[in-house]
Amino acid sequence: MLRPGPIGKGNPTPALKSPRRRIFDRELFPELVTATNDGIIATAAIVEGLTASAVSGNIIVLAGLATLAAGGLSLGGVIYAEYAAERDDLRSTLDQERRLLASLPDAELEELKGLYVARGLTAELAAQVAAQLTARDALSAHVEAEYGISTDDLSVHPLPVAVASGMAFAVGALVPLLAVWFAPTAWRVPVIFAAAIAGLCVTSVVRARVGRSSVLRTFGRAVTVGVSAMLIGLVLGRLVG
Numbered sequence: 001m002l003r004p005g006p007i008g009k010g011n012p013t014p015a016l017k018s019p020r021r022r023i024f025d026r027e028l029f030p031e032l033v034t035a036t037n038d039g040i041i042a043t044a045a046i047v048e049g050l051t052a053s054a055v056s057g058n059i060i061v062l063a064g065l066a067t068l069a070a071g072g073l074s075l076g077g078v079i080y081a082e083y084a085a086e087r088d089d090l091r092s093t094l095d096q097e098r099r100l101l102a103s104l105p106d107a108e109l110e111e112l113k114g115l116y117v118a119r120g121l122t123a124e125l126a127a128q129v130a131a132q133l134t135a136r137d138a139l140s141a142h143v144e145a146e147y148g149i150s151t152d153d154l155s156v157h158p159l160p161v162a163v164a165s166g167m168a169f170a171v172g173a174l175v176p177l178l179a180v181w182f183a184p185t186a187w188r189v190p191v192i193f194a195a196a197i198a199g200l201c202v203t204s205v206v207r208a209r210v211g212r213s214s215v216l217r218t219f220g221r222a223v224t225v226g227v228s229a230m231l232i233g234l235v236l237g238r239l240v241g
């Protein structure tokens with residue numbers, strides 16, 4: 001779920017030695033929009049399938065609510081585990097670097113100097129930069145240059161991120177669920193379909209705006225997945241129901 005941080009922009013000293021992905025990408029918002037997308041698609045497919053199998057409206061709403069709850073909780077759980085693991089990684093990297101700085105300060109200064117030389121600074125300038133950054137905040141200077149991570153990244157807690165993701169899924173799930181609730185029985189299939197497509201349209205526009213990507217392409221992808229899932233739901237509903 002996490003993408004590597006932008007090299008150059010907003011990340012003044014990108015990973016030089018070990019190009020590992022940036023641990024806490026601040027661009028969380030696109031991921032929340034994706035969670036909303038998932039909520040729309042998963043729930044729409046389930047309620048379309050049940051509508052096609054002609055079970056009662058109450059059962060469809062119940063199944064939709066179950067999808068909302070189960071999907072939101074499991075997504076939240078996955079995100080929590082992922083962010084907690086990244087946080088542990090970050091902590092151990094910081095601990096290791098802190099130990100190295102305490103035990104081998106000269107070697108660490110040389111290492112930092114070497115990283116700036118590798119980036120194109122002259123030996124003299126690299127020595128000055130390394131010395132000044134080390135004097136200001138040695139740990140930050142080292143982990144930023146060596147791993148492309150920031151000590152600030154520890155301030156991102158897994159729990160709020162997990163809760164936000166689960167809620168984003170639930171918001172998406174509400175779209176087809178409200179369509180089931182309000183549509184007349186005979187119109188359920190097309191109304192759920194239209195509501196899901198409209199929802200995906202909104203999330204795609206937001207997602208594309210935030211990610212500065214093509215709205216059409218983002219929408220095309222979301223709709224292809226959404227329509228396929230709903231069609232599979234409908235066919236299964238007909239066959240089983």
Ligand SMILES: [Zn+2]
Pocket residue numbers: 097100108111142146
């Ligand atoms: Zn170091």
